[in-house]
Amino acid sequence: MDYLYHILVIALIYVIFASSLNLELGYAGLYNFGHVAFFAIGAYTSALLSLAGFSPAASMAIAVLCSAASGALLAVPALRLSGDYFGIATLAFGELARLFALNERWLTKGPMGLPGIPRPLGIEAGISGIPVYFFFTVTITAAVLLILRKTTMSPFGRALKVVREDEFVARAFGKNVFSLKVRAVAMGSLFAGLAGALYAHFVTYISPYDFSLNETILVLLCVVLGGKGTLSGPVLGAFVIILFQELLRFLPIPTDWGRFVSPIQGMIYGAVLVILMLKRPEGIIPEHRT
Amino acid sequence: MLTIENVTKSFGGLSAVCGVSLQLGKTPITGLVGPNGSGKTTLFHMITGFYSVDKGRVFLEDREITNLKPHLISRMGLLRTFQHTRVLPFLSTLENLIAAAPLQRGESLVQLFLRPGAVRKDERKNAQKAREVLDTIKLQPLAGELAGRLSYGQQRLLELGRILMADPRVIMLDEPTAGINPSLVRDLVRVIRGLTGVGIQVFLIEHNMPLVMELCDRVLVMDAGGLIFEGSPHEAVKDKAVIEAYLGKARDASKS
Numbered sequence: 001m002d003y004l005y006h007i008l009v010i011a012l013i014y015v016i017f018a019s020s021l022n023l024e025l026g027y028a029g030l031y032n033f034g035h036v037a038f039f040a041i042g043a044y045t046s047a048l049l050s051l052a053g054f055s056p057a058a059s060m061a062i063a064v065l066c067s068a069a070s071g072a073l074l075a076v077p078a079l080r081l082s083g084d085y086f087g088i089a090t091l092a093f094g095e096l097a098r099l100f101a102l103n104e105r106w107l108t109k110g111p112m113g114l115p116g117i118p119r120p121l122g123i124e125a126g127i128s129g130i131p132v133y134f135f136f137t138v139t140i141t142a143a144v145l146l147i148l149r150k151t152t153m154s155p156f157g158r159a160l161k162v163v164r165e166d167e168f169v170a171r172a173f174g175k176n177v178f179s180l181k182v183r184a185v186a187m188g189s190l191f192a193g194l195a196g197a198l199y200a201h202f203v204t205y206i207s208p209y210d211f212s213l214n215e216t217i218l219v220l221l222c223v224v225l226g227g228k229g230t231l232s233g234p235v236l237g238a239f240v241i242i243l244f245q246e247l248l249r250f251l252p253i254p255t256d257w258g259r260f261v262s263p264i265q266g267m268i269y270g271a272v273l274v275i276l277m278l279k280r281p282e283g284i285i286p287e288h289r290t
Numbered sequence: 291m292l293t294i295e296n297v298t299k300s301f302g303g304l305s306a307v308c309g310v311s312l313q314l315g316k317t318p319i320t321g322l323v324g325p326n327g328s329g330k331t332t333l334f335h336m337i338t339g340f341y342s343v344d345k346g347r348v349f350l351e352d353r354e355i356t357n358l359k360p361h362l363i364s365r366m367g368l369l370r371t372f373q374h375t376r377v378l379p380f381l382s383t384l385e386n387l388i389a390a391a392p393l394q395r396g397e398s399l400v401q402l403f404l405r406p407g408a409v410r411k412d413e414r415k416n417a418q419k420a421r422e423v424l425d426t427i428k429l430q431p432l433a434g435e436l437a438g439r440l441s442y443g444q445q446r447l448l449e450l451g452r453i454l455m456a457d458p459r460v461i462m463l464d465e466p467t468a469g470i471n472p473s474l475v476r477d478l479v480r481v482i483r484g485l486t487g488v489g490i491q492v493f494l495i496e497h498n499m500p501l502v503m504e505l506c507d508r509v510l511v512m513d514a515g516g517l518i519f520e521g522s523p524h525e526a527v528k529d530k531a532v533i534e535a536y537l538g539k540a541r542d543a544s545k546s
Contacts (some may be wrong), residue, residue: 150403155396155413159379162389164349165378171360172338172370173456183399288380288436 004126005134009041009202010138011242013195018188018222018234020191022150022286025220026228026287027157028184029164030086034074034094034215035192038067043200047117056120060197067193068186075185079178094216101208113207115169125204133202140198143146149231153189160184161229163250180256200265225276227283236284245269291315291491292337292368292460297346299329299336308515309346314460314493318486321506321523322495324509325535328512330495331373334462338361338370350460365392367459371466373495375445379438381428384446386414386437387420392454404447419455426453427481443470450481462486462493467501479505501526 024030046063050056078089101108104199108114116125123129123136151157161179162170170177200206217240226237248265257264280286292314298346299307307329314320323328334395335341337348339360348356355363364370394416395401396409411496426473427447434442437448446466453461466482467475482492482505496502502509511519511526513535526532 065510151399154402154409155394156399157404158385158389159394159397161381162378165380168372169338169378171340172364172372173390173452174361174364175397176359178363180397187399189498 005130007128007242007246008136009134010199011239011254012134012141013175013202013237014200014219014222014242015141015235015285016198017195017219018226018238019144019148019231020195022187022223022228022230022234023152023160023191024184024188025223026230026233027152027160027164028180028181029160029281030157030184032090032185032188033083033220034090034092035188035219036088036211036213036215037074037094037097038071038189039196039199039215039219040071040097040101040194040208041189042067042196043206043211044114044196045193046197047114047200048107048208051114051116052120056118056201060120060194060201062169063192063197064193067196068190070267071189071192072182072186073182074189075182079185090211098208099241101211108208109209110133113209115205116199117204118205119201119204128219137198137202140194144194148191153229156180156183184231208258221273223283225273225283227285228288230283230285233285233287235281240284244272291351292493293338293349294333295347295349297333297336298331298344299341300344304408305515307336308508310512310515310517311346311512312510312517312520314491317507318490319482319492319506319508321502321509322493322512323497323499323509323526324512328535329515330512333512334370334464334495338368349419357427364456367457368462369453369456369458369460370462371449371453371464373407373464374466375442375446375449377437377445377452379436381437382414382434383437384417384424384433387423387451387455388416390402390455391416392456393421411506416455423451426454428477428483436487443474444468447474447477447481450478453487454481455510458490460491460493463496465495467496467498474490475501503527 016105021032021035024032042063049059049062050186073094074090078086081089081258102110104110117127121136123132133282148184159175159180161172162175163180167177190239214231222237222241223234225240227233246268251262251265253261294310294312297307297310310333324330332341336343337354339358339362343356347354349354350366350368350467354364355368377427379390381389395405395412401524402409410460424433427450427452429444429447437445450466468476470478485492506523508522509526510517510530511523518531518535
């Protein structure tokens with residue numbers, strides 16, 4: 001039962017993480033390949049502050065604001081680059097964040113990571129706290145989705161779509177394209193930071209290996225597979241991807257094939273993704289019904 | 291209303307527009323004609339801020355708008371279309387219109403969360419206005435259709451409608467009737483005429499000379515980056531320099 005709660009919390013964290021990327025990718029049309037950096041900034045800031053004696057809840061709040069600010073700080077120079085180059089700049093930033101965590105031992109303890117991160121609101125550490133943490137995460141996820149719903153269905157969300165569809169038209173109709181994009185990245189980073197903080201306080205131990213390029217690819221998959229540009233797409237995408245990864249553990253692979261287990265899991269995972277992308281390139285929930 | 295003084299633009303060694311001065315405002319509809327490559331679209335891009343101006347100045351009424359950012363010029367009431375249709379294909383016809391409304395309070399995240407009432411009020415007003423514009427451009431039955439699925443001519447009308455949403459004072463149309471069927475051209479002409487009735491200045495690039503003669507009160511002719519003629523459309527088609535620019539220099543047949 002605790003195992004199930006554990007999987008669900010991870011899935012919900014990915015719901016927030018994927019939805020935050022969707023704001024940039026699905027609405028503003030920005031390919032951010034370094035989104036994991038803001039997840040990491042949220043996780044490390046919150047972990048370090050709470051280990052330094054701040055209350056976990058306050059740490060999480062500060063961490064979220066730090067991620068949003070660093071998102072804006074990255075966006076201002078990176079958005080001066082056009083299209084593909086923005087993607088490359090963000091990719092570099094993602095690696096930079098990971099390498100910073102790996103090498104700045106005075107702050108992050110490097111590859112040893114940070115153990116013993118306390119849980120917020122007095123939720124117990126260890127397995128006994130998992131069910132309560134699940135309800136805590138559900139509440140936060142619901143709040144995030146409500147905020148994102150209001151944001152994306154608003155004139156702001158519409159203006160982001162105008163930018164995504166045609167920047168020249170956006171400019172010709174008085175939209176400040178640069179400012180809209182910076183705000184989209186800042187808000188995306190804010191929620192990515194929140195997902196990161198939730199993750200750190202849930203698993204109670206983080207290390208630089210939790211924030212590799214793989215995480216960015218995984219969250220991109222959640223968005224694209226679920227359906228970018230929709231509110232429910234990334235939610236469904238996150239559940240499908242996370243649950244599917246877990247289901248692969250239960251594949252009936254004979255025990256004497258031990259050393260093939262991991263490659264077989266990877267092959268099936270890859271094959272299913274390829275089939276889904278071929279069959280539903282718009283994602284499981286397309287933005288427009290044809 | 292719109293004044294351009296001695297505007298110049300070159301791309302590397304190629305001089306695209308060279309010392310053009312003109313003034314709009316005496317007549318409601320002004321046409322800009324000239325052979326391909328004569329600098330008409332470049333001039334439009336400079337006026338609306340999409341290209342930087344190398345030399346010269348541009349004024350909208352008394353305010354200088356030279357080299358301002360396009361979105362700021364747009365907010366001052368100078369609206370434009372593009373040479374090729376540029377609707378937002380994955381937004382509906384109605385959304386295309388509503389999105390074009392200028393200075394929506396709901397585009398600010400602060401206002402969105404702190405003043406939801408004001409945002410809702412703006413939305414109601416813009417939706418109402420979009421419905422009126424849909425009536426004007428006769429696309430009501432297609433309100434919910436994705437703009438990318440409209441026919442080429444309907445997209446042209448939608449672009450014009452989008453401009454109407456933005457409370458324009460001056461509108462600049464880059465070949466509004468290129469490639470659309472005659473009955474939609476009539477709709478377009480009707481809409482453009484309707485604009486002048488409410489005091490909007492129209493400045494348009496057009497290759498269809500009969501249409502220019504019917505629609506425009508004044509015509510400017512460009513050739514090789516310079517202005518070569520200014521006057522009524524009827525004088526334009528008789529002007530020697532204009533005919534030469536379009537057809538080439540007449541040669542004495544006996545000598546060749």
